[in-house]
Structures are given as C-alpha cells and as structure tokens.
Amino acid sequence: xxxxxxxxxxxxxxxxxxxxxxxxxxxxxxxxxxxxxxxxxxxxxxxxxxxxxxxxxxxxxxxxxxxxxxxxxxxxxxxxxxxxxxxxxxxxxxxxxxxxxxxxxxxxxxxxxxxxxxxxxxxxxxxxxxxxxxxxxxxxxxxxxxxxxxxxxxxxxxxxxxxxxxxxxxxxxxxxxxxxxxxxxxxxxxxxxxxxxxxxxxxxxxxxxxxxxxxxxxxxxxxxxxx
Numbered sequence: 001x002x003x004x005x006x007x008x009x010x011x012x013x014x015x016x017x018x019x020x021x022x023x024x025x026x027x028x029x030x031x032x033x034x035x036x037x038x039x040x041x042x043x044x045x046x047x048x049x050x051x052x053x054x055x056x057x058x059x060x061x062x063x064x065x066x067x068x069x070x071x072x073x074x075x076x077x078x079x080x081x082x083x084x085x086x087x088x089x090x091x092x093x094x095x096x097x098x099x100x101x102x103x104x105x106x107x108x109x110x111x112x113x114x115x116x117x118x119x120x121x122x123x124x125x126x127x128x129x130x131x132x133x134x135x136x137x138x139x140x141x142x143x144x145x146x147x148x149x150x151x152x153x154x155x156x157x158x159x160x161x162x163x164x165x166x167x168x169x170x171x172x173x174x175x176x177x178x179x180x181x182x183x184x185x186x187x188x189x190x191x192x193x194x195x196x197x198x199x200x201x202x203x204x205x206x207x208x209x210x211x212x213x214x215x216x217x218x219x220x221x222x223x224x225x226x227x
Contacts, residue, residue: 009197009198010107010195010196010197010199010201011107011195011197012106012107012108012194012195012196013107013194014194014195014196014201014202015192015194015202015204016202017204017222017224020192020204020222022217023206023214023215023216023217023220024187024190024206024214024215024220025072025073025074025213025214025215026215027190027192027206028072028077028101028110028190028214029072031101031103031108031110031192032048032049032072032101034106034108035048035101035103035106035108036048036049038103038105038106042105044105045103045105045106047068048101048103049068049069049070049101050066050067050068050069050101050102051066051067051068051069051077051079051099051100051101052064052065052066052099052100052101052102053065053066053067053079053087053097053098053099054097054098054099054100055086055087055090055091055094055096055097056090056094056096057086057090057093058090058093063086063087063090065087067079067080067081069101070127070182071119071123071127071182071184073214074213074214074215074216075117075184075186075213075214076112076114076117076184076185076186076187076213076214077099077112077184077185077187078119078182078183078184078185079099079182079183080119080124080127080128080180080181080182081144081180081181081182081183082139082142082143082144082145082177082179082180083179083180083181084143084144084145084146084179085144085145086144086145087145087183088181088183091116091183095115095116096114096115096116097113097114097115097116097183097185098111098112098113098114099111099112099185100112107194107195107196108192108193108194108195109192109193110190110191110192110193111189111190111191111193112185112187112189112190113185113187113188113189113190114185114186114187114188114189115185115186115188116183116184116185116186117183117184117185117186118181118182118183118184119181119182119183119184121176121181123182124176124180124181124182125176127182128174128176128180129171129172130171133167133173133174136165136174137158137161137162137165137174138158139174139176139177139180140157140161140165140174140177141154141157141158141160141161142154142157187208187214188207188208189205189206189207189208190205190206190214190220191203191204191205191206191225192204192205192206196227199227200227201227202224202227203224203225203226203227204222204223204224204225205222205223205224205225206220206221206222207220207221207222207223208220209221
C-alpha cells in the first residue's frame with residue numbers, strides 16, 4: 001500500500017446551479033429522500049439521517065459527535081439529546097453549532113451552520129412518544145456524557161427504570177425526563193457538496209441575506225465555492 005492509504009475516485013453526478021432547488025429546505029429534503037431510497041434499494045447508505053454535530057467547549061476546543069436528525073422543516077434541522085450533555089452545555093455557552101449529513105456512497109454531503117434554538121417541549125413530548133419503550137427507558141438511565149464506573153452500573157440503572165416504568169404498550173407509559181430535550185439549527189449557511197472526479201468537487205452554498213426560514217427563497221443567495 002502506498003503511503004497515505006488507498007485513494008478512491010469520486011465518480012459522483014455533481015451538482016450544477018440550475019439543478020439546485022430554489023430553497024435550502026427543498027434541496028436538503030430531496031437529498032435526504034434520495035439517501036433513504038438508496039438505503040432501501042441497495043443498503044449502502046446506513047443511517048441516512050446520521051448528523052455530525054460540532055460545538056466548541058469553554059476552552060475553545062472543538063468537539064464533534066454523531067446523532068440522528070429527528071426534525072427537518074422550515075425552521076431547520078434538529079436532534080434530541082440530554083440537556084445536561086456535553087453538546088448541550090457547549091451549545092448553551094456559545095449559542096453556535098455546525099452539523100453535517102454525509103453520504104459517501106452517493107458522493108454527497110450537506111453542511112449546516114447557525115445558531116442553536118431549543119426544540120419546544122410539545123414537539124419533544126410528541127417525538128418521545130414515538131420512540132421504542134427501551135429507548136425511552138435509556139433516556140432515564142443514562143446521565144449523558146457523565147463518567148460511569150462500568151457497564152454494569154449503567155445496566156443496573158436501566159433495569160431500575162424499567163421496573164419503575166414497565167412496558168404496557170402505551171406511548172405514555174414512560175414520561176419524558178425533565179432533562180431531556182433537543183436543539184434545532186437556525187441556519188445562516190447551508191452548503192451542498194457533490195463529489196467529482198479529480199477532486200474538482202462541486203460546492204454550492206446557500207447564504208442568508210435576509211429574514212426568512214429555510215423555505216423562503218428571498219432569504220438566501222446561492223454561490224459556488226472552489227473545492
């Protein structure tokens with residue numbers, strides 16, 4: 001193997017200005033739908049809504065982790081988390097967040113940059129009720145990002161809450177923990193990346209120029225960046 005590892009040619013379809021939807025929301029939704037369809041057909045786009053979320057801690061050190069994008073509407077992409085987690089603490093401290101969706105098999109990615117806005121409790125409760133019972137129990141059992149002595153301690157906490165809130169088959173059998181919520185990205189920039197041969201990739205960027213949401217065409221301008 002040559003130094004630097006194996007290199008792959010990016011044989012993607014690319015993206016042209018005339019092929020982009022008129023708003024960031026419509027374009028991102030189209031690409032997410034493409035990724036979900038490809039996973040259903042070929043199985044090579046695992047977790048199409050896997051979202052890498054980047055924050056900065058109080059010392060200025062960058063942090064990144066992968067969650068699932070649970071919301072996508074005109075207000076922006078969103079995810080759920082423990083409100084006491086490292087990501088939540090860092091979001092509260094700075095107000096800023098960046099995130100990306102990446103589909104290597106399709107040579108596509110989307111980058112979001114903007115401000116973090118709490119997801120409303122009604123939305124959180126509605127989403128929480130759709131989670132499998134075991135996932136709702138784990139939201140109680142895990143004090144996310146905090147140290148734990150060993151896995152046995154974590155399992156014991158899970159079993160304790162499982163006994164407290166037994167599975168009755170009802171979406172209301174496990175209440176939403178007070179410290180569990182979510183964040184939405186109020187975007188100022190949405191970048192669309194499409195891989196091309198010879199590393200001459202396409203990068204088309206929606207940048208906010210006026211008030212409006214992700215589906216307001218007049219709030220955004222589109223320009224191309226060099227790869």
